Amino acid sequence: MNVDDMRDASMLDLFRLEVETQAQVMSSGLLAIERGPSPQQLEACMRAAHSIKGAARIVGIQAGVDVTHVMEDCFVSAQHGKIELGPRRIDQLLRGVDLLQRIAISAEDLEMWQSGSGRKEIEAFLQGLQDSLQQADDRGREPIAAAAEADEAAFEISEFRQNENQDRSQDKGKDQADRMLRVTAAHLNQLVSLSGESLVESRWLPAFNQSLMHLKRLQQSAAQSLEILHDALRESSLAGAQLKALQEVRLHVDASQKMLAQRLAELELFERRNSSRAQRLYDQALACRMRPFADRVAGYDRMVRDLGRTLGKQARLEINGETTQVDRDILEQLDAPLVHLLRNALDHGIEPPAQRRAAGKSDEGLITLTARHHAGLLQITISDDGNGMDLEQLRASVVQRGLVDNATASRLSDAELLHFLLLPGFSMRDTVTEISGRGVGLDVVHNMLKRMRGTIQIFSEAGRGMRFQLQLPLTLSLVRSLLVSIGGEPYAFPLAYVNRTMILERDRIESLEGRQHFAFEERQIGLIAASQILQSGDGNAAADDDRISLVVIGDQSQTYGLQVDRLLGEHMLVVQPLDARLGKIKDVAAAALMEDGAPVLILDVADMLNSVEKLIAHGQLSKIQNNSSQQQIQTSKRVLVVDDSLTVRELERKLLSSRGYTVRVAVDGMDGWNALRSEPFDLVVTDIDMPRMDGIELVTLIKKNLQLKAIPVMIVSYKDRQEDRQRGLEAGADYYLAKASFHDETLLQAVEDLIGEAHS
Secondary structure (H helix, E strand, C coil), X not given: CCHHHHHHHHHHHHXXXXXXXXXXXXXXXXXXXXXXXXXXXXXXXXXXXXXXXXXXXXXXXXXXXXXXXXXXXXXXXXXXXXXXXXXXXXXXXXXXXXXXXXXXXXXXXXXHHHHHHHHHXXXXXXXXXXXXXXXXXXXXXXXXXXXXXXXXXXXXXXXXXXXXXXXXXXXXXXXXXXXXXXXXXXXXXXXXXXXXXXXXXXXXXXXXXXXXXXXXXXXHHHHHHHHHHHHHHHHCCCCCHHHHHHHHHHHHHHHHHHHHHHHHHHHHHHHHHXXXXXXXXXXXXXXXXXXXXXXXXXXXXXXXXXXXXXXXXXXXXEEECCCCEEEHHHHHHHHHHHHHXXXXXXXXXXXXXXXXXXXXXXXXXXXXXXXXXXXXXXXXXXXXXXXXXXXXXXXXXXXXXXXXXXXXXXXXXXXXXXXXHHXXXXXXXXXXXXXXXXXXXXXHHHHHHHHCCCEEEEEEECCCEEEEEXXXXXXXXXXXXXXXXXXXXXXXXXXXXXXXXXXXXXXXXXXXXXXXXXXXXXXXXXXXXHHHHHCCCCCCXXXXXXXXXXXXXXXXXXXXXEEECEEEEEEXXXXXXXXXXXXXXXXXEEEEECCCCCEEEEECHHHHHHHHHHHHHCCCCCCCCCHHHCCCCCCCXXXXXXXXXXXXXXXXXXXXXXXXXXXXXXXXXXXXXXXHCCCCCCEEEECCCCCCCCHHXXXXXXXXXXXXXXXXXXXXXXXXXXXXXXXXXXXXXXXXXXXXXXXXXHHHHHHHHHHCCCCC
């Protein structure tokens, strides 16, 4: 592309941005004018049309000039009182706004577009608006079909914008002074991840500082002991060479104390600066991912107005908190749930004008969309002033569908009853329309929110409307978690999926039909050992024989209490995605680093619920027993895991530990070789590609060593070619397992084949 072409392309980009910005101004202004005369909004629409016309003239797009010119004529006539901007002309002008956006979208292929349907559409619009200018009266409304077409056109434009270059900034208003740069989402995510790791690492320093403070106290105790010894020697007849030597030791201790005190002060200062800098770095990196809520909801007011017209209703949307900052990943995924809830409010909530008048309400219904930060979360509320939900009709529908019996339904609270609206296929409509009645209901919204680690609550007041309250994390790169110990290992539950934590007395455990339960909020809740789901440890270890720690998870349809070893408290974790080559790891969502740098797995609660259902279906659920009934722990066989991937090391270690093997890990071949020469092992599991010493070299060394060659060696590698397998086996490996086909039972079965069960 030559320089002129580049310049033309840049001007077209600017034209599109101009149309995008000014079209939103005109849409908002026209909707405001429709609700009541507003000279300020009329002036704003006039300026917006004039700006687009000037930009279209500069880039040579005559169609844009023609459309905005006739729109300007309409605005000028309205300013002079010659015509009235009523519903019919508002419809025409809004279609003009849509037409300008399509002209901007097709700017590069405008001639081709205009030679087809585009030219006819432009001519029809120009003629229609010019004819309208000859009529002073505008009290009628466009037919419903026309409003539906406008609604469809608005949706087409909205869809195009979503699929258009998504990394292009949306906030390029005229008042913006900062220079904008294009940064890919992958690079931005990597920056947030690295800054998060830096923040975690900075939290390690206070603990290190505390250990040095302990060392300082030990030195002070040693100095005091030396002082006592010095005084005793000085009073004895043995003073002399010994006393002189002791004095030199005292001098060295004093010098060490002074140096340690100085270094501690420097370290404390560095720790404060480093922690502050790491926090600022992370906050700034996170801020780069944030976008104003307005970026997603632009055009929603127009959608509500047009869809209301299609349904024969009058409604307007009021948006609050447009400047609320939202993580870009969350913002992109919010569109479908919000649109569904808004359409739901129009179809199910807002009543027709006649019905509203009979109820003492205004003809125009009000839907409110609010975004704000609350208690460390993003809270989005969608409410309407419609008729609300008929709870008794809902109660009857729940019973009719066989979801609960009459006795249970009568005891359900309003919140529990409304929760049934979130079930798959549930609909209160008996007939199918273009908008509802197909059973694709709020469960879609619920599932989308769960994927974003969010929750939804529903409130209804008869005759006054409904309210949907969404709670979402501020960012997907951080997760508020409940840390627990399971089988002696730390795990994290995302707090969004934790209903409650509790300490349960063992005498409250009951058995029903062979399964253990306990009473929770007037219900019987199933009791499961989390260690059985994760295959980690024996699941019966507890600090107190009479009490167990529980994490309650699930929803109305399936709720369980998971027994854990200990509750370790709430932590904010920086999410680290698992290696994509491993695929989906059962019951695990992601990983994170603790403040001391230790890895921890973040659990996939939805996956765990499915695992529980499978255990129940196959009759494999184990019972939680008293500590007195546990068998004594036997000495287990020892396995050395050698892999330079932290994720693979941890997964293999946890998997083998869950079967009772004692596992030691090494970070590469050299580390593994040193471990083999210092400790006894029954099996070595190693990768191939590693720094310092690869797996083939390690296997060769083991098999050449007289003391070690009898130890079985298993290679677990991503390399799956026949020549790779042959190379590993020729070096002396006893088993070759490809990570591409790796899963729990394959590895465990191979280990048992080589060395038998953990306890012999």
